Structure formats: structure tokens, C-alpha cells
Amino acid sequence: MIEVNRKGEVWVFAEQHNGQLEDTPIELMSKARHLADILGVQLAAAVLGDNVKELAGKMIHYGADKVYLVDDPLLGVYQTNSYAKVIYDLIHKYEPQIVLYGATTAGRDLAPRIASATKAGLTADCTDLQIGDHETVKDKKVHKNLLFQIRPAFGGNIVATIINLARWPQMATVREGVMPAPEADTKRSGKIIEEKAALSRQDLPLEILEEHKRPKKVDLKASRIIVAGGAGVGSKDNFKLIWDLANCLGAAPAATRAAVDLGFIDHDHQVGQTGTTVRPSLYIAVGISGAIQHQAGMSQSQKIVAINNDPDAPILNIAHYKIVGDLNEVVPIMIKSIKEKGIKD
Amino acid sequence: MGYNCVVLIKQVPDTKKITGDVMNDDGTVKRSALPAIFNPEDLNALELALEIKDRFGGHITVITMGLPAASAVLRDSLFRGADEAILVTDRRCAASDTLATSYILSCAVKKLDYDIVLCGRQAIDGDTAQVGPQLAEKLGVTQITYVEELIGLDGSTITAQRNIGNGWQQVKAELPVLVTVMGVANEPRVAAAKMMMKYKKALTPFEVEGKIKAENREAGEADIKELAEHKCSKLVEKGLLIKQWDLDVLEADLDWCGQSGSPTKVHRIQSVVLAAKESKEVEPNAKGISDMIHELIEEKTIA
Numbered sequence: 325m326i327e328v329n330r331k332g333e334v335w336v337f338a339e340q341h342n343g344q345l346e347d348t349p350i351e352l353m354s355k356a357r358h359l360a361d362i363l364g365v366q367l368a369a370a371v372l373g374d375n376v377k378e379l380a381g382k383m384i385h386y387g388a389d390k391v392y393l394v395d396d397p398l399l400g401v402y403q404t405n406s407y408a409k410v411i412y413d414l415i416h417k418y419e420p421q422i423v424l425y426g427a428t429t430a431g432r433d434l435a436p437r438i439a440s441a442t443k444a445g446l447t448a449d450c451t452d453l454q455i456g457d458h459e460t461v462k463d464k465k466v467h468k469n470l471l472f473q474i475r476p477a478f479g480g481n482i483v484a485t486i487i488n489l490a491r492w493p494q495m496a497t498v499r500e501g502v503m504p505a506p507e508a509d510t511k512r513s514g515k516i517i518e519e520k521a522a523l524s525r526q527d528l529p530l531e532i533l534e535e536h537k538r539p540k541k542v543d544l545k546a547s548r549i550i551v552a553g554g555a556g557v558g559s560k561d562n563f564k565l566i567w568d569l570a571n572c573l574g575a576a577p578a579a580t581r582a583a584v585d586l587g588f589i590d591h592d593h594q595v596g597q598t599g600t601t602v603r604p605s606l607y608i609a610v611g612i613s614g615a616i617q618h619q620a621g622m623s624q625s626q627k628i629v630a631i632n633n634d635p636d637a638p639i640l641n642i643a644h645y646k647i648v649g650d651l652n653e654v655v656p657i658m659i660k661s662i663k664e665k666g667i668k669d
Numbered sequence: 670m671g672y673n674c675v676v677l678i679k680q681v682p683d684t685k686k687i688t689g690d691v692m693n694d695d696g697t698v699k700r701s702a703l704p705a706i707f708n709p710e711d712l713n714a715l716e717l718a719l720e721i722k723d724r725f726g727g728h729i730t731v732i733t734m735g736l737p738a739a740s741a742v743l744r745d746s747l748f749r750g751a752d753e754a755i756l757v758t759d760r761r762c763a764a765s766d767t768l769a770t771s772y773i774l775s776c777a778v779k780k781l782d783y784d785i786v787l788c789g790r791q792a793i794d795g796d797t798a799q800v801g802p803q804l805a806e807k808l809g810v811t812q813i814t815y816v817e818e819l820i821g822l823d824g825s826t827i828t829a830q831r832n833i834g835n836g837w838q839q840v841k842a843e844l845p846v847l848v849t850v851m852g853v854a855n856e857p858r859v860a861a862a863k864m865m866m867k868y869k870k871a872l873t874p875f876e877v878e879g880k881i882k883a884e885n886r887e888a889g890e891a892d893i894k895e896l897a898e899h900k901c902s903k904l905v906e907k908g909l910l911i912k913q914w915d916l917d918v919l920e921a922d923l924d925w926c927g928q929s930g931s932p933t934k935v936h937r938i939q940s941v942v943l944a945a946k947e948s949k950e951v952e953p954n955a956k957g958i959s960d961m962i963h964e965l966i967e968e969k970t971i972a
Contacts, residue, residue, distance in 0.1 A: 325932075404802070404811075404812055404814075405811070408806075428834055429814075429815060429832065429833050429834035430833070430834070432798050432799075432814075433802060433812070433814045433815070434802075435799075436767070436797075436798075436799040436800075436801075436802035436803045436806075437802045437803070437805065437806045437812065439768060439799070439803065440768065440771060440802070440803035440804075440806035440807055441806055443768065443925075443932070444768075444932055445766065445768065445931075445932030445933035446767070446768070446799060446933070447933060448767075448795075448796070448797035448798060448799055449796060449797070456936075458934075458936050470936075472936060473933075477794075477795060477796070478682075478684050478794060481684065481940065482938050482939065482940050483938070483939045483940075484935055484937070484938050484939075485935070485936040485937040485938075485939075486933050486934070486935060486936065487933070487934050487935075487936045488932050488933050488934070489932075489934060490932065491932035529811040529842050529843065530811065530813070530840045530841070530842050531840065531841040531842070532838055532839075532840050533828065533838075533839040533840065533841055534838065534839040535833070535836065535837070535838040535839075536836045536837055536838070537835055537836040538835060538836040538837070539835070540835065548972070549971070573971065574972075597796075605970050606965065606970045606971065626970070627965070627970050629951075629961070631953075643948055644947065644948050644949065645948070645949055645951050645961050646948055646949065646950050646951060647950075647951045647952075647953050647957070647958070647961075648950070648953065649953025650953070653953065654953050654958065657953075657954070657955050657958045658958050658962065660955075661955065661958050661959045661962045662962055662971075664959075665962060665963070665966060
């Protein structure tokens with residue numbers, strides 16, 4: 325743990341695998357830049373790996389003023405203990421006020437280990453971050469410029485704002501896909517600070533025997549239009565309606581957790597709290613009641629069309645176009661209408 | 670051979686059953702209005718421990734930290750085949766965040782012999798997935814998170830397959846380890862009738878006292894205490910006493926427990942009410958839909 329350090333920097337852990345930066349830390353950079361500017365401190369990225377100097381330059385292009393680069397063959401493959409030790413050492417040397425991680429599998433494996441070792445706070449799976457003041461109830465003391473760590477809780481039914489008053493750094497993991505990635509600015513320059521890793525073989529307790537990457541069947545985050553089906557679609561056969569509507573719009577087919585659990589479509593297509601978070605230009609929700617867990621993953625879509633035969637379905641409350649009707653009639657009319665207008669076949 | 674497994678479980682409100690009726694006006698949730706259940710992925714952790722015991726032998730201890738009523742999930746674990754159950758309960762645990770919780774649990778686990786500590790990947794009330802890794806750090810053991818499958822155990826090492834988000838990897842590590850288990854890892858067995866018959870009478874000292882109070886309404890405090898102690902010792906003989914540990918038993922440093930041990934605080938809670946800024950009702954017929962498609966094309970939402 326470090327003391328409250330108002331001059332401390334804002335840090336982003338630049339998670340990479342095989343020399344490839346993950347999307348989430350990049351997405352984090354525009355928000356982190358914003359936080360650092362409000363606080364009037366520098367934004368730094370921590371780049372760990374083997375032969376990853378090039379990534380340090382990239383993080384500067386994405387908005388970092390500074391990069392702490394730890395380049396060591398022992399960091400070639402991610403392991404909890406080795407990465408946790410290096411970041412722990414960096415935190416205690418430089419005392420940043422904020423450290424952010426992507427809520428990826430590795431980020432959610434790593435950040436709590438570091439938090440426990442530093443005895444600092446950590447908030448999981450944030451969907452937004454802000455700077456704000458907090459007044460403690462007991463002594464009416466105002467703590468200025470704290471990191472507001474905003475996250476859904478209770479299955480997405482409430483949104484909690486979490487703070488960390490004393491035992492810093494203020495740390496959070498941030499959900500994939502909730503923040504728009506900044507454009508790389510190749511003209512930006514920054515400082516690269518090379519640090520040594522104090523690691524031994526003991527910090528690598530895992531023997532990695534085998535690894536298989538499974539490319540996602542669909543890239544929902546990159547899709548401008550998404551057509552999603554819920555349990556209301558009824559059957560896997562009937563889910564063909566979703567595919568057909570998606571095809572004629574050049575859209576990606578997606579689904580709720582309920583539809584995935586019923587076997588209508590593969591988990592890669594799942595939107596929502598336990599699936600992918602999306603923010604497309606157009607989201608067409610078909611036979612989706614709109615559980616809060618699903619809304620958490622799609623409510624930031626620019627336009628939402630909802631088709632449901634239940635006029636009380638919660639999804640209709642957030643839809644820009646509400647169609648109360650039988651999806652088996654409405655979807656074919658939509659397909660016909662789109663084809664007539666010759667959009668894309 | 671055989672392995673000592675310690676399984677950490679949590680009783681959680683069934684967040685799937687949340688409706689408007691269980692929300693307070695200030696946006697908080699009426700926990701008491703929701704059914705309390707065995708956290709789903711903790712059942713997968715228990716099942717993995719039971720599979721290890723079935724294949725290699727050993728001993729399974731189940732621990733939960735919570736209110737006295739959390740004994741229900743401990744009994745459920747005994748019904749499914751756990752050997753021993755421990756309830757960690759103490760008012761001073763209240764308001765613990767994940768860091769304080771992991772500290773308290775580490776004090777409990779350190780009192781036991783263990784080869785493998787098992788947790789569910791995450792609990793459905795908080796979805797943080799933090800207590801497992803934090804506990805591993807406090808115990809100073811290797812963590813293997815997101816376990817999908819146990820590949821093998823050979824006395825001194827474990828091999829497991831873990832999910833890495835966009836694929837999987839198989840890793841091998843020296844024991845002891847802490848694993849966090851995913852829902853896909855297995856299909857939890859149901860309670861065994863024989864075990865239910867045996868363990869339905871298993872009680873915590875807290876429950877014993879409550880029962881004796883109810884049965885002897887006229888009795889004084891000293892009498893109740895004596896009767897309770899007698900009953901507890903009888904349960905111990907039959908292997909039916911669920912251990913109950915407070916922070917004194919754990920010899921925990923109170924600075925690291927509850928509110929004082931928790932660096933994170935809640936600034937604000939809001940209930941989620943989402944609504945579109947402007948919305949239109951579209952008739953479910955050719956005219957209504959055609960007009961909508963036309964608008965979406967005009968504004969270039971559909972290219």
C-alpha cells in the first residue's frame with residue numbers, strides 16, 4: 325500500500341500477448357488521458373514482455389506521456405506471479421495514484437493478486453471512471469478528486485460507485501468494449517523509462533504445457549449493425565430469421581444469454597453482462613425481453629429497434645423504435661422492406 | 670495417497686430473481702426479499718473436490734464466511750459428500766470488501782492442512798472474481814484461475830486446463846495450489862439421500878443455542894448455555910457439529926477485517942433505469958416498417 329499521493333501519475337497496464345496489445349488497455353487510454361488531464365498529472369503505461377519496445381511507442385501514440393518498459397525474456401509468457409511482482413515493484417517505486425487494468429481474463433487474474441500484495445483497494449469490471457469528491461458521513465471531511473469507480477452490481481440491477489479513500493493506489497479493472505478506443509496519433513512523443521525485472525525462476529511457478537487460441541466466430545464489437553435474438557425466437561430453427569435479417573443488412577447476428585443457453589447460437593454471439601458489450605449504430609432486438617444483464621451490454625447502441633409481442637417488455641423502454649407484434653410476421657416484413665430498398669443483398 | 674481439499678463457498682442472493690419489487694426506493698436491494706442460494710460456481714468447485722476425492726481419496730473441508738444462516742450451504746455441501754464444514758461468522762466481518770474477506774478466509778485456511786484450495790470463479794452477487802486470487806496471494810500459493818478441467822494429479826503436482834478468454838491452456842504446478850473453477854468444468858452432483866438423512870441434523874453451535882432457547886423458554890441464560898454445551902458435545906460425538914469460528918478463533922488482526930480492513934468504500938448506489946430519449950411506436954405492418962427502414966436509411970444508420 326502507498327499513501328495518498330496527489331502528485332502520482334495515472335497508469336494503464338498495457339496487456340499484451342505475443343507482442344500484440346489487447347484491445348481493452350487501448351480502449352482505456354482515452355478515458356485515462358481524460359482523468360490524468362483533470363488531475364493535472366502524467367499518464368503512463370506499463371509495458372511488460374519480451375522484446376516489446378515497439379509497443380511502448382504505440383502506447384505513446386495512444387496518449388501516454390510516459391511508458392515504463394520492462395523487457396525481459398522471463399516476461400515472454402504471461403504468468404500471474406512474475407507479472408504481479410514486476411508491477412508491485414513499479415508501484416512501490418513510483419507511487420502512481422491510479423492504476424487501471426483491462427478486465428480481461430489475464431487482467432482479472434493479475435490485478436487482485438497485486439491488490440492483495442499491496443493491500444490496496446481494487447474494483448472489478450468498471451464500466452465508467454470519473455473524478456469526483458466524497459464527503460465522509462462521520463466527520464464531514466471532503467476528500468477531493470478521488471477516482472469514482474463505477475460498476476454494475478447485483479447482476480446488473482444496480483450501479484455502484486466505489487471509492488478508495490486512503491490505501492492507494494486507486495485500482496480498477498475495466499470491462500472490455502465499454503470505452504471507445506482513441507485513434508493512434510503517430511506524431512505524439514513521450515518518454516520511455518526502462519526498468520529491470522527482479523525475477524527468478526521461482527516467480528514462474530507454472531509450466532505451460534499447451535495453449536490453443538480459439539478465434540472468435542464473430543467480432544460483435546466491430547459490427548456497425550447487430551441483429552440480436554432472445555428466448556422469444558422460440559427455437560434454433562426459427563433463429564434462422566435472425567441470421568436472414570442480419571444477412572440482408574450486412575449485420576452481425578447476436579443473442580441474449582437465454583438464447584445461448586437454449587442452444588440457439590454459439591456463446592461468441594452473446595451480448596450482455598456475461599457476453600460482449602457492444603455500441604453499434606443500430607441494434608435490432610428480436611424477441612428479447614430486455615433483462616438488465618442484457619441491457620448492460622447494449623444500452624449504449626446509438627439506435628435501438630425492439631420487436632416484442634409483450635407491450636410490457638423492458639426492452640421497449642430503451643428502444644427508439646418500438647414494434648409490438650409477432651416477430652414471425654414482423655421480421656419477414658422487415659427483410660422484404662429492406663430488400664425492396666435495395667440496401668444490400 | 671489422497672489430497673486435502675478446502676472448498677470456499679458463499680451463500681448469495683439469487684440475482685436472477687430480481688424484479689422491481691425487491692428494490693428499495695434508494696436504489697439498494699432488499700437482500701432478504703431474494704432467495705438465498707449456493708453460489709453456482711462454488712458448486713462446481715465442490716464437485717471438482719468430490720471428483721478428486723473419488724479418484725484419489727482424501728478429505729474435503731468446506732468453509733463459508735457469512736451470517737449464521739449461511740450454515741444452509743454448509744449442510745448442502747455435507748449432503749453432497751463433503752467431510753467437514755466450517756462457518757466463519759462474526760459481526761466484525763461486516764462491511765468487508767474483497768481484500769478483507771480474503772484476509773479473513775486466509776486466517777481460516779491457514780488453520781487447516783491443505784493441498785488444493787478450490788473456489789468458484791466468481792459469485793453472482795458481486796461478480797468480482799477477486800477473492801480467489803487475493804486469497805492465493807495471502808496464502809503464498811500458486812493460483813490457477815478459470816479452470817475448465819482437471820487433467821491430472823500425481824502426488825506433488827496438478828495439471829489443469831484453464832480458459833484464457835480467446836482459447837485455453839494446460840498448465841502444471843507444484844502443490845499446494847488455489848484453483849478457481851468455472852461453470853463448464855462439471856455437472857454438480859445432487860445431494861445423496863443417505864447423506865441427507867445423516868447430516869440434516871448437523872448444526873452450528875449458534876443453531877443449537879437457538880433451538881434450545883426455543884424449547885426451554887423459561888430457562889435462564891446459564892441453563893441454556895449448559896444445555897447447549899451438552900448438546901454440542903453430543904453432536905461432536907456423532908460428527909454432526911458444524912464448526913463455528915469467529916475472528917478470535919482465527920486470531921485475525923482486526924485492523925485487516927471488516928470496515929477497517931477494507932480500502933474500498935461505496936460512494937453511491939443507483940438503481941438502473943434506462944430509457945430512450947425519444948422513441949416511436951411502429952405499427953407491425955408493411956407501411957409502419959417500411960417508413961422506419963426509410964428513416965434509418967435517410968439518417969444513414971443503415972448504409
